[in-house]
Amino acid sequence: MGSRASSLLREEEIEEIKRETGFSHSQITRLYSRFSSLDKGENGHLTRDDFQRIPELAINPLGDRIINAFFADGEDQVNFRGFMRTLAHFLPVEEGTRNASPREALNSRDSKLRFAFSLYDLDKDDKISREELLQVLRMMVGVNISDEQLGSIADRTIQEADQDGDHAISFSEFQKVLEKVDVEQKMSIRFLH
Amino acid sequence: MGEQERGKGRGIAMRGERERGLWRKVQRGLWNFISLFIPWEMRIKVIESHFGSGVASYFIFLRWLFGINIVLMAMTMAFIIIPEVLAGAPFGSTSRKQIPSDKMEEAQDLDTIWSLGGYLQYSVLFYGYYGSERKLGSFGYRLPLAYFLVGMAGFAYSFIALLRKMAKNSRLSLSSTSEENFTFCWKVFCAWDYLIGSSEAAESKVAAIATTIRESILEEQEKKKSENRFVIGVSRIVKHNSIFNPLNVQTRRCAPADALEGNGPFILWRNHRLSVVVSLITMLAPSVFELIATLEQYHPRSMLRFQLARVLVLYLGNLYSLIIALLDKVDSMSSLVSINEHGTKSSILNFTVSPLGSISPSHGLWNSSSPTDGWPFAKTVTVASTAALANLSSWQALKAPEEHENVTTIFGSSAQCWETYVGQEMLKLSIIDMLFTVGSILIIDFFRGLFVRFASDCWCWDLENKFPEYGEFKIAENVLHLVYNQGMIWMGAFFSPVLPAFNVFKLIGLMYLRSWAVLTCNVPHQQVFRASRSNNFYLAMLLFMLFLCMLPTVFAIVKYRPSRDCGPFSGQEKIYNIVLETVEMEFPPWFNTAVSYVTTPVVILPALLLLIILIYYLQSIARSLKVTNQELRMQLQFPRLTRAFPRGRRALSGALHSDAQVCATELAEQRLQSASLVPRPDSPPTLSSDERVVPRTASPQTGHHEPKILTRKKEPPKRNTHTPDLAPARPYIPPGFLLRPPLSSSGKL
Numbered sequence: 052m053g054s055r056a057s058s059l060l061r062e063e064e065i066e067e068i069k070r071e072t073g074f075s076h077s078q079i080t081r082l083y084s085r086f087s088s089l090d091k092g093e094n095g096h097l098t099r100d101d102f103q104r105i106p107e108l109a110i111n112p113l114g115d116r117i118i119n120a121f122f123a124d125g126e127d128q129v130n131f132r133g134f135m136r137t138l139a140h141f142l143p144v145e146e147g148t149r150n151a152s153p154r155e156a157l158n159s160r161d162s163k164l165r166f167a168f169s170l171y172d173l174d175k176d177d178k179i180s181r182e183e184l185l186q187v188l189r190m191m192v193g194v195n196i197s198d199e200q201l202g203s204i205a206d207r208t209i210q211e212a213d214q215d216g217d218h219a220i221s222f223s224e225f226q227k228v229l230e231k232v233d234v235e236q237k238m239s240i241r242f243l244h
Numbered sequence: 245m246g247e248q249e250r251g252k253g254r255g256i257a258m259r260g261e262r263e264r265g266l267w268r269k270v271q272r273g274l275w276n277f278i279s280l281f282i283p284w285e286m287r288i289k290v291i292e293s294h295f296g297s298g299v300a301s302y303f304i305f306l307r308w309l310f311g312i313n314i315v316l317m318a319m320t321m322a323f324i325i326i327p328e329v330l331a332g333a334p335f336g337s338t339s340r341k342q343i344p345s346d347k348m349e350e351a352q353d354l355d356t357i358w359s360l361g362g363y364l365q366y367s368v369l370f371y372g373y374y375g376s377e378r379k380l381g382s383f384g385y386r387l388p389l390a391y392f393l394v395g396m397a398g399f400a401y402s403f404i405a406l407l408r409k410m411a412k413n414s415r416l417s418l419s420s421t422s423e424e425n426f427t428f429c430w431k432v433f434c435a436w437d438y439l440i441g442s443s444e445a446a447e448s449k450v451a452a453i454a455t456t457i458r459e460s461i462l463e464e465q466e467k468k469k470s471e472n473r474f475v476i477g478v479s480r481i482v483k484h485n486s487i488f489n490p491l492n493v494q495t496r497r498c499a500p501a502d503a504l505e506g507n508g509p510f511i512l513w514r515n516h517r518l519s520v521v522v523s524l525i526t527m528l529a530p531s532v533f534e535l536i537a538t539l540e541q542y543h544p545r546s547m548l549r550f551q552l553a554r555v556l557v558l559y560l561g562n563l564y565s566l567i568i569a570l571l572d573k574v575d576s577m578s579s580l581v582s583i584n585e586h587g588t589k590s591s592i593l594n595f596t597v598s599p600l601g602s603i604s605p606s607h608g609l610w611n612s613s614s615p616t617d618g619w620p621f622a623k624t625v626t627v628a629s630t631a632a633l634a635n636l637s638s639w640q641a642l643k644a645p646e647e648h649e650n651v652t653t654i655f656g657s658s659a660q661c662w663e664t665y666v667g668q669e670m671l672k673l674s675i676i677d678m679l680f681t682v683g684s685i686l687i688i689d690f691f692r693g694l695f696v697r698f699a700s701d702c703w704c705w706d707l708e709n710k711f712p713e714y715g716e717f718k719i720a721e722n723v724l725h726l727v728y729n730q731g732m733i734w735m736g737a738f739f740s741p742v743l744p745a746f747n748v749f750k751l752i753g754l755m756y757l758r759s760w761a762v763l764t765c766n767v768p769h770q771q772v773f774r775a776s777r778s779n780n781f782y783l784a785m786l787l788f789m790l791f792l793c794m795l796p797t798v799f800a801i802v803k804y805r806p807s808r809d810c811g812p813f814s815g816q817e818k819i820y821n822i823v824l825e826t827v828e829m830e831f832p833p834w835f836n837t838a839v840s841y842v843t844t845p846v847v848i849l850p851a852l853l854l855l856i857i858l859i860y861y862l863q864s865i866a867r868s869l870k871v872t873n874q875e876l877r878m879q880l881q882f883p884r885l886t887r888a889f890p891r892g893r894r895a896l897s898g899a900l901h902s903d904a905q906v907c908a909t910e911l912a913e914q915r916l917q918s919a920s921l922v923p924r925p926d927s928p929p930t931l932s933s934d935e936r937v938v939p940r941t942a943s944p945q946t947g948h949h950e951p952k953i954l955t956r957k958k959e960p961p962k963r964n965t966h967t968p969d970l971a972p973a974r975p976y977i978p979p980g981f982l983l984r985p986p987l988s989s990s991g992k993l
Contacts, residue, residue: 110446113436145261171433188432195454204457207464208428228429241265 060131068132072139072157078242082138086131096128097121112190116170124175140166143239161226163238168225178219181205283307287759293452295768296459298548299717302726303759305782309730310751312405316398316737316744323394324387324741325368331381332374340810341366341373360668369671371739372664372810388812388822395738399794402734406790410783431457455768466543549781551720556785559728560792567735567796570666574804577662661810663739666800670736671743677729678750685761689715693765717766722758723782727789734793738801 060083068079087093089101099118108114121129121137129137142158156162171179171187184205192201212220212228220228279285284307292300336342343351343366351362360369367373380387435453533554537547693714733747801820806813813819828836841847 107438110443111436111438112446112450167433184432191432191435191450192454192457193450195451196457200457200461204428204432204461208432211426212429228426228433231426232430232434 068135072135073142074135074139074242079135082135082242083131086134096130097134098128112193113170113187115190116187120166120169137166141238141240141242143241144235158239160235163234164226164229165222167229167234167238168222178217178221179225180219181209184208184220283310284755284759290448291759291762293448293455295717295762295766296455298719298769299762301782302717302719302722303755305723306726306751306755306758308409309726310748310755312402312730313733313744313748313751315401315405316733317748319394319398319401320737320741320744323390324374327380327385327387327390328368328374331383331385332387335366338375340814341375360672365664365668369740369742370661370664370667371741371812372661372667372807374812376812376814386826389826391741391812392819392822394741395797398737398744399734399790399797402790403787406783406787410780410787413780413783427460431460548720552724552781552785555720555724556727556788559724563728563731563792570669571796571799574662574666574800577665661807662804663807663811667736667740667743670732671740671746674729674732674736674743674746674750677732678753681725681754682757685757689761689765714767715765716769717762724785727782727786730786731789731793734790735796738797 060080065076065079068074069076074082086097089104090097091101091104092098099122102118102121103109103114108117111117121134123129123133136157139157140163144158144160168179169175171183173183173186181202185201188201188204209218209220212224214224214227215221284303288300288303288307291303333341343362347356347362350356353362356362357364364370365372374387374391376388378386378388431453435456437449533551537551696714729747729750733743736743802818804819806816806819808814813822816822816825827839
């Protein structure tokens, strides 16, 4: 397994990933071994079932959404590049790519928020509508609260955040809601070196 | 070159980062380790997630009281009990430490043991056992002085701990940040804790989220409620009247009763007439209060507080009737001692033991039918009232023999210790209270739940929806019971040093029993409201109780003469003389003169005046700081306001350069204006700061056993509702709880 792993990950690939995401060499190799351990089919790709095997994701009500975020549109598998690209969102803000400008790096505050936004925006139309919020709420609280109440909560949420009156939350409104929240700290994982 | 430098810089920055990270890791590890020792944390978190923070606050309060009692127990054990056991004269050596010969035969009777006589009376449990030698053992340990000082220190510690906790709480509530506008958004987007790994913790978290959402719904509802002023005004007047009337009746009847009118078949009724009235009042009154409370339409939190306050007044009436009776008895006992110096044997012990020993049969009278809501009350009240009654009746019995000369009740040499008597009373009260609590929990919650659950199949009406239903956890009564219990301990701790230790075990048992009962037999309230973050209300009640319960002890110390033949202060005029004696004998003469100067009114009165001035000064500082705090908070809201109200921007920016006060008032006006203008339809009213909910994450711990829960039986009946948007719905279906289907939306608390 070990030899296979190192053979599948070539130096130039590591360099590319480093440039794109900002991870360090050791981090990339470590994450690659994690990737391989998750990859039960050993074909270099992860499927949704592989992710479901992680217990923390399995019990998370929003686990499906998170898993979805790894997969690009319409795809059923994610390779290592895609895996790293998604994980790069969680790099702390100080450690980032040197090449890209701070704004556009994958771990900037903007990108983090965009990632979070995509968790809620199912149909990817750049807006969180009432139905999407309802689905999220339904997932979070289960059947404990009635539908009408959840509907009122969704309405109330949209009311609080909506500024242009289109009864949906756009990305900029989402940003404004979370401007007081310390997103850089909360959405960061200190990857081991 | 540039790359290299940057690389090096990066390396150094990394190292610093790593060190900081290491320190943070150490801190977190330490905190994780310490929090393992916080008792019952997981239990309380589970309860909080299923039942809301109101119910959990009861358990947190109980845990805090447990801490206080542990400290008290440590103090009394270390400084009084253990020295006496180790270095004092052993049992049987002196006259006060052995059972008098006429009591010997019955010393092992169940009756005697139940009323704490016999071997229990002549043991370290009570005041009377302690020797009065000034110095004990080879170290010269001053036991009497220690006894007195520990008694006072116990009160002082309780005061200090209580006040510190209150101060910390109020600091918490003041320092919480400014009002947020995005509460619901935050709840929706940021509620989940992604670090949870165990499925139990995940369940708790889901329940917690559901609960906080329901709480927020309720808060919003309360804000929208319009007040019908007339109804509320009338109902408040009615309420106040209806409190004072029963209290009047009670106090009138509680005045020391007339002498018993002879004997006869109805003596039992006459004896217990007083406590029947008292128990009836205390059983019926809380229901009446609740009825009135529903008319008043306060916020549920205020309703709870009013309920608490009213019931507290009732309890206090009870308690003080007991104290008055006790003090009367003590008065008569110590005055009789001074009158009669004969060495004739007395049968007073018989009098004291038997009426008290007859507490248990008399309770049989009150355990019969009682209406539903008053049950937890009846038992605690009847305990106090029958104890009071027993004292009264024994006091009556004291008076009666003046007419019957054949039974003389004169104190003998080894006979009576009023302090031991008081200690016995308190300990007995505590024990009986514990038994009744256990009984009431089992009967009222558990058996009722079982009955409703299994018998509703074959019963005429739907048991789960109508009459008995499942119990809700009554926060008000239970908190009050805790306060009352603690008051008992404080009253009796001076006379029975083992009382705090007994209370520690009692609280442990209570915690386990109640948490089990809540999870198994209770359903959540229909309306959950968020307990205010600063739980100062409970603490204020406790402070009040502490003050009241300290008074009788201090009064007894100052007024009564200690018994001549027992206890560490025997032979003195007053109990506090021990301190004066020690000061005189042990300290150098200049100290004595200094102390005698200090205790003259010339020094004390100015000191008092100074204290009052200091209090006033500190109060005014606190007030002005609060105002400043408010202004700063306004200023923080600045950016939001300027963006929302561009036309006010110029005025606002101009105000920045001027006096802060003017700025604050302008901002305040702007806010008022904004609130009334309502630029958007239904602009969300902001929740006040201490309602901000930060659901604590359940710490994932392994090895937590699942609470034993009876599974839900039938589907909740469909609820047809036409209530407005954010009405509280009932179909709360926790995993396997006994379920209680929805009542009307203005259901009871």
